[in-house]
Amino acid sequence: MLFSVFMLALRSVRRNLLRSFLTILGIVIGVSAVITMVTLGNGATRAIEEKITSLGINMLIVSPGQRIGGGGGGGVPQFIEADAEAIAAQIGGVAAVAPQGQARATVVANGRNWATTVSGSTVDLFDIGNWELASGRVFAPDEQLSGAAVCVLGETVRRELFGGTPGTTGLGEQLRIKQFSCNVIGILMPKGQGGMGDQDDTVIVPLHTLQRRVTGSHRVSFLVVSMAEGADSRPLKASLGQLMRERRHLSEGDDDNFNIFDTQQLAETLSSTMGVLTSLLGAVAAVSLLVGGIGIMNIMLVSVTERTREIGLRLAVGALEGEVLLQFLIEAVVLSALGGVVGVVIATVASWALASAMAVPYSFDPAINLLSLLFSAAIGVMFGYFPARRAARMDPIEALRHE
Numbered sequence: 328m329l330f331s332v333f334m335l336a337l338r339s340v341r342r343n344l345l346r347s348f349l350t351i352l353g354i355v356i357g358v359s360a361v362i363t364m365v366t367l368g369n370g371a372t373r374a375i376e377e378k379i380t381s382l383g384i385n386m387l388i389v390s391p392g393q394r395i396g397g398g399g400g401g402g403v404p405q406f407i408e409a410d411a412e413a414i415a416a417q418i419g420g421v422a423a424v425a426p427q428g429q430a431r432a433t434v435v436a437n438g439r440n441w442a443t444t445v446s447g448s449t450v451d452l453f454d455i456g457n458w459e460l461a462s463g464r465v466f467a468p469d470e471q472l473s474g475a476a477v478c479v480l481g482e483t484v485r486r487e488l489f490g491g492t493p494g495t496t497g498l499g500e501q502l503r504i505k506q507f508s509c510n511v512i513g514i515l516m517p518k519g520q521g522g523m524g525d526q527d528d529t530v531i532v533p534l535h536t537l538q539r540r541v542t543g544s545h546r547v548s549f550l551v552v553s554m555a556e557g558a559d560s561r562p563l564k565a566s567l568g569q570l571m572r573e574r575r576h577l578s579e580g581d582d583d584n585f586n587i588f589d590t591q592q593l594a595e596t597l598s599s600t601m602g603v604l605t606s607l608l609g610a611v612a613a614v615s616l617l618v619g620g621i622g623i624m625n626i627m628l629v630s631v632t633e634r635t636r637e638i639g640l641r642l643a644v645g646a647l648e649g650e651v652l653l654q655f656l657i658e659a660v661v662l663s664a665l666g667g668v669v670g671v672v673i674a675t676v677a678s679w680a681l682a683s684a685m686a687v688p689y690s691f692d693p694a695i696n697l698l699s700l701l702f703s704a705a706i707g708v709m710f711g712y713f714p715a716r717r718a719a720r721m722d723p724i725e726a727l728r729h730e
Contacts, residue, residue, distance in 0.1 A: 364605070627711055
């Protein structure tokens with residue numbers, strides 16, 4: 328009995344293909360909009376997380392000044408190498424500390440020049456900052472202590488000075504930074520854009536090399552702290568802040584003249600914000616599903632009116648009210664479910680294309696696809712029930728008299 332009712336419903340849908348298509352169009356648009364918005368939102372969240380992860384994992388950046396990014400202007404004292412040693416020795420949960428100095432300089436090699444950021448640090452910076460080598464090596468501890476004339480290039484600097492395939496040229500060449508030349512011993516893997524600009528536009532030298540040959544000062548710009556695996560950042564930041572206040576001779580009433588930037592908390596905050604925005608966009612798009620449901624209800628009411636004599640004839644020859652109710656209910660569910668399937672297909676193609684155009688990862692989410700499909704079927708049940716009940720409760724005699 329259920330099969331025959333289902334076939335009757337399908338026959339009614341096929342009888343008016345254009346009307347059926349226009350009826351499911353609202354469901355198609357609603358389902359595809361919800362899935363596309365959520366998929367792109369998830370992709371954007373992943374892209375943000377990857378960018379922040381590329382800065383370094385479980386990393387704290389201590390900079391002078393009260394703003395993120397710091398800066399030693401306005402009389403704010405910078406750090407010294409001993410501050411990094413004190414953090415490593417006195418703060419629990421710290422895996423490594425890398426003091427980092429920076430200076431803007433024009434570098435010259437291969438008959439070309441390029442204005443870039445020259446960073447000086449210890450070898451720990453490569454592990455803390457999640458840097459990987461495309462070729463060559465990083466500087467050795469003895470090169471760090473002696474201030475050797477060696478350097479490691481970011482991909483942007485390598486490309487601008489030497490060109491060619493990434494990681495294949497520039498190694499072993501001489502690079503002039505201001506008044507001294509250094510030997511290129513390593514090429515870094517590309518990391519792309521980050522929250523602080525192009526991460527690959529950098530030249531990294533030993534800290535003592537930067538201090539003696541570029542800045543002429545023992546001050547450092549940042550302290551990059553790597554937390555141990557599983558360490559809680561909140562008490563660690565509190566201990567770090569207290570130690571910095573002591574070393575910078577701040578009294579109890581003085582404000583901090585340094586800033587501690589937590590990349591992990593930034594990632595969590597941005598991911599949470601993107602999650603809220605994604606949910607909001609999905610909810611707005613879901614409104615079109617309700618509009619599609621109203622369209623189904625409208626067409627089903629029209630269909631009941633058009634087929635009044637057919638309904639009366641079926642009831643007159645012995646069809647039960649439940650069978651007539653089920654027929655029209657299945658017809659509504661078939662329309663909405665078909666719209667859901669078409670919407671999922673369109674959303675998959677649209678999400679992939681838009682993710683490529685927006686340069687965000689495409690992340691297929693089975694849960695939102697299945698939920699949208701089930702919700703579209705539920706729309707058919709909700710909005711198809713009233714027209715189906717109206718058809719089932721018709722008086723057969725009055726229905727047969729209908730013109």
